[in-house]
Each structure stands twice: as C-alpha cells, then as structure tokens.
Amino acid sequence: MTKTNVDESAVPAIKNEAVEVENLHAEPKRDPDSLDSILRSEKCLQMGEYPFGYDFDLKSCYGVLDSGETREGEHDLKLEVLDGLLDEVDEVDDIHAANDLSTACTDFLWDIEYVEKVSEFSCPPREGSRFRNPPSESHSPGCSGSSNGANGVSDTSTATILESGCKNDLLENVAICELHIVSRSECGCHLPVQEQICLSSPDTRNLDDLDNDEHCIIVNGMSSDEKEKNFGASISQKRLRKPTRRFIEEFSKPKLIDVMEIQNIPTGASKDKYLKVESCKEHQVRVVADQGEGPLSGTGTLTSHETRPRRGRPKKFTPVLDLLSEDELSDFDDEHVNLGRRSKTVADRRKHQRMWTLSEVLKLVDGVSQYGVGRWTDIKRLFFASSAYRTPVDLRDKWRNLLRACSLEKQKQKNGRKEIEDKLKHAVRPLPKSVLCRIRELATVHPYPKDRNTKLSRGSHVSPPTVSSTEVDLASPVARNVRRKKSS
DNA sequence: ATTAGGG
DNA sequence: CCCTAAT
Numbered sequence: 001m002t003k004t005n006v007d008e009s010a011v012p013a014i015k016n017e018a019v020e021v022e023n024l025h026a027e028p029k030r031d032p033d034s035l036d037s038i039l040r041s042e043k044c045l046q047m048g049e050y051p052f053g054y055d056f057d058l059k060s061c062y063g064v065l066d067s068g069e070t071r072e073g074e075h076d077l078k079l080e081v082l083d084g085l086l087d088e089v090d091e092v093d094d095i096h097a098a099n100d101l102s103t104a105c106t107d108f109l110w111d112i113e114y115v116e117k118v119s120e121f122s123c124p125p126r127e128g129s130r131f132r133n134p135p136s137e138s139h140s141p142g143c144s145g146s147s148n149g150a151n152g153v154s155d156t157s158t159a160t161i162l163e164s165g166c167k168n169d170l171l172e173n174v175a176i177c178e179l180h181i182v183s184r185s186e187c188g189c190h191l192p193v194q195e196q197i198c199l200s201s202p203d204t205r206n207l208d209d210l211d212n213d214e215h216c217i218i219v220n221g222m223s224s225d226e227k228e229k230n231f232g233a234s235i236s237q238k239r240l241r242k243p244t245r246r247f248i249e250e251f252s253k254p255k256l257i258d259v260m261e262i263q264n265i266p267t268g269a270s271k272d273k274y275l276k277v278e279s280c281k282e283h284q285v286r287v288v289a290d291q292g293e294g295p296l297s298g299t300g301t302l303t304s305h306e307t308r309p310r311r312g313r314p315k316k317f318t319p320v321l322d323l324l325s326e327d328e329l330s331d332f333d334d335e336h337v338n339l340g341r342r343s344k345t346v347a348d349r350r351k352h353q354r355m356w357t358l359s360e361v362l363k364l365v366d367g368v369s370q371y372g373v374g375r376w377t378d379i380k381r382l383f384f385a386s387s388a389y390r391t392p393v394d395l396r397d398k399w400r401n402l403l404r405a406c407s408l409e410k411q412k413q414k415n416g417r418k419e420i421e422d423k424l425k426h427a428v429r430p431l432p433k434s435v436l437c438r439i440r441e442l443a444t445v446h447p448y449p450k451d452r453n454t455k456l457s458r459g460s461h462v463s464p465p466t467v468s469s470t471e472v473d474l475a476s477p478v479a480r481n482v483r484r485k486k487s488s
Numbered sequence: 489a490t491t492a493g494g495g
Numbered sequence: 496c497c498c499t500a501a502t
Binding site: 374375376377392393396400 | 489490
C-alpha cells in the first residue's frame with residue numbers, strides 16, 4: 001500500500017514539474033491550444049481533479065518542450081527575438097518575473113496538497129482512483145520507494161542534503177522530499193543552474209568580455225540537446241514540493257563556488273554562505289525562511305537574468321499576498337523570522353555582487369566622458385538601459401573604484417613599491433592600459449567630487465582644454481556644462 | 489528622486 | 496555593494 005501511495009504522490013509532482021517547465025520557457029499568449037490545455041489541467045490539478053490523463057499531460061509538455069522544430073516553434077522564436085532585443089529592453093526580466101508569479105501561486109496550493117499527503121502518508125489512498133499512472137508512459141525511474149527515490153538523485157544532491165544534517169527520523173520523508181528539491185535545482189529548471197553548465201565551458205575569457213546580457217543569450221542558446229536532457233531529467237525526478245528560492249540558493253552554493261574558483265573569480269562574500277550553511281545544520285527548519293532574498297543567482301555574478309530588486313528603491317508594494325512574487329514572499333517570511341534579531345550582517349548586505357565586465361566599464365567610461373561625473377542617472381539611462389541591475393549608484397561606485405584603481409596604478413609608476421605591486425596583482429581583473437588611460441584623462445576633466453580638492457591642489461593646475469581623447473572633445477559641449485563645481 | 493559620502 | 500544623509 002505504501003508503495004502505491006508513493007507513486008501517486010510522485011505523479012502530481014511530475015505533472016506540476018512539467019507545467020512549470022512550460023511556464024518557464026514560454027511566455028504565455030502563444031499557441032493557445034496546448035498552452036491553454038496545460039494551464040487548464042494545472043488548474044484542475046490544483047483543485048484535485050485530473051480530467052486528463054497523465055499520459056496527456058506528459059505528451060503536451062514534451063510537445064512544447066520540443067518546440068524547436070514542431071509547430072510550436074513560435075515560442076522559441078519569440079524568445080530569440082527577445083534575447084536579441086536585450087540591449088534595448090528589459091523584457092526578459094519581466095518574463096521571468098511573470099514566471100515566478102505564476103509558479104508561486106501554484107506552489108502555495110501545492111504546499112497544501114503536500115502537507116495532506118505527508119500527514120496521511122501511512123493511510124491507504126482514499127482518492128487513488130484519480131491518479132493514473134500508466135506504466136507505458138512512466139518516465140520516473142524508481143518512484144516506488146524512498147530508497148529508490150534517493151538513488152535516482154545525483155551525488156551532489158545527496159551529499160548536500162546529508163551535509164545539511166537531515167538525520168532526524170521524523171524528517172525522513174522531508175529529507176526525501178528535499179533530495180528531490182535539490183535535484184530539481186540541478187535539473188535546469190531555473191536558468192541560473194543552466195548557466196552553471198555554460199560557465200563550466202572552457203572559454204572563460206570570452207565570458208569575461210561579454211556583457212552579462214550576452215550571458216543571457218548564451219544560456220538561452222543552449223543546444224536543444226542539452227535542453228532536452230535537462231528537462232527530461234527534471235521531469236523524471238520525483239518531486240514533492242518546490243523549494244523556495246532561498247533553499248535552492250543555499251544548497252547549490254557550493255557548486256557555484258566551485259565554478260567560480262575554477263574561473264578564478266573571487267568568491268567574495270560567498271564565503272559567508274558556507275558559514276551560513278554550516279549554521280543551518282542546527283536549525284534545519286529555519287533553512288527555508290532564514291536565507292537571503294536572492295534567487296539562485298546568489299552572488300549575481302553568474303546569473304543570467306538577475307532580477308535583483310534593489311532594496312533602496314522598493315517598487316510599489318502589492319498588498320495582496322497572492323500577488324507577491326516569490327522573492328517578496330520570502331521577504332515576507334523573513335519579516336516574521338527576523339523580527340527578533342533585526343541586525344543584518346555584512347554578509348547579508350553584500351550578497352548580490354555582479355562582476356563588472358570590461359564592456360560595462362567601457363560603457364561607463366563613455367558615459368562619464370559624455371555626461372561628466374555626477375549625472376549617473378543619465379548615464380544609466382543612456383548606456384545601461386538594458387541592464388536592470390547597475391543602478392546609478394552602482395555606476396558611481398564603480399567609477400569611484402576605477403579612479404581608485406587608477407591612482408593605484410599611478411602610484412606604482414611613480415614609486416614601484418612592493419605593496420602597490422601586490423595590490424595590483426591581486427586586483428580582480430587588471431584593467432587594460434587603454435581603459436586606465438581613458439579613465440585617468442576623464443578623471444582630470446571631471447574630477448570626482450571628493451577628490452576634487454586634493455587633485456587640484458596636488459596637480460597644481462589641471463589643463464581642461466588639453467584633452468587628447470577624441471570622444472571627450474566630442475562630448476565637451478555637454479560635458480562642459482556639467483557639474484563643474486566652481487572650486488571656491 | 490538623485491546624489492554624495494561612508495562603511 | 497549597501498546604507499544614510501543631504502539636496
């Protein structure tokens with residue numbers, strides 16, 4: 001009896017999974033036929049009715065997933081177009097946001113269902129007739145028992161969960177569930193995970209030079225083979241409950257760090273994550289609620305679509321809980337969990353870091369040369385319109401850092417001191433000399449507010465009109481009006 | 489809402 | 496990168 005029961009709980013999981021995959025990759029409004037039926041069936045699923053067979057759902061889902069060459073090519077087409085437009089619009093973010101929204105609601109319902117299942121785990125299925133599990137279509141390997149289920153999972157997942165210390169017998173079922181949760185996170189349902197795959201590809205330099213937008217394209221451009229593989233895997237995994245994004249983030253962290261270290265990308269704040277995970281051993285239950293608000297993106301460095309909502313400027317709040325995105329839901333949880341200890345550690349603050357690519361720096365330099373220092377909003381509008389991350393403040397911060405780097409370089413040239421050499425060596429990504437040059441020139445034309453006095457005093461006289469850089473001259477009409485704080 | 493400055 | 500104060 002127990003056996004059948006497990007099977008049944010697996011079935012809706014699979015269906016749910018499939019639907020989510022669909023949601024993830026097809027922004028609605030195309031192909032009313034299959035999509036509608038899927039959505040409808042999803043709805044029914046939530047209500048506990050299964051008018052369509054398991055068979056049907058799988059087929060339609062696969063059909064959609066294969067959309068590459070079938071009649072549903074429209075989906076891919078649209079995605080491609082979107083990706084192509086990345087430089088102009090931010091729609092991709094919206095898409096993913098939409099997905100989050102749609103899945104969040106489903107998950108809410110699903111959680112309820114899940115609780116039911118667990119609570120009557122040992123009881124014979126009362127509503128068993130609803131679930132059909134045609135052997136012919138069974139894509140789920142070893143769904144017949146808990147141990148089998150665990151075997152179906154990748155080593156990493158298993159290790160991770162063991163690491164998390166799910167030793168409690170009472171939690172055994174939960175543990176199984178979590179195995180699948182984690183495995184799901186590695187199945188490529190979430191784009192960031194897919195990106196890991198991409199990032200492990202050999203050509204690191206290229207990635208570095210690419211814009212993050214371009215990352216996105218790469219990710220979406222994954223060969224259909226890989227896609228199929230991933231989705232196939234995801235569908236075949238039994239999953240009882242979708243993890244919160246925070247959960248995924250925590251437990252996939254080690255992998256991210258591995259990738260980063262291979263690439264020599266400094267992990268920065270990520271180290272804190274380790275500590276956090278460690279501490280979670282003791283408070284398993286808290287794992288879900290107590291994590292940062294970021295999606296699997298983690299240190300945004302590796303993310304493709306990063307929808308990091310900036311804390312400083314919260315967009316309009318939607319009072320209705322059901323309408324909140326998953327991130328916001330997590331935040332909501334956080335509010336309750338954190339009520340007691342509101343203090344935020346440094347680790348919490350610096351969770352989102354996105355490495356500045358060379359092209360971004362160039363854009364920034366261009367922007368400064370055009371607008372001058374201080375009009376960060378304008379620069380953002382003109383040069384970083386496509387990157388939702390990078391707020392004007394970020395630009396300013398980056399510029400500050402660039403200047404710092406330049407001055408460091410200068411010091412090195414002046415007196416080749418060892419300290420400075422070391423500092424430069426440890427610098428994350430030594431900037432090309434040309435860029436450094438431009439920055440230095442701009443620095444003299446548009447001195448950064450704070451350094452203004454020091455620079456002016458030390459450099460005795462700055463010669464404004466003597467700028468060699470061409471684009472600065474081109475932009476000078478604008479730049480000159482800008483923010484020349486009279487040095488009183 | 490934007491910017492500067494500090495952490 | 497985040498936060499806060501000032502504008």
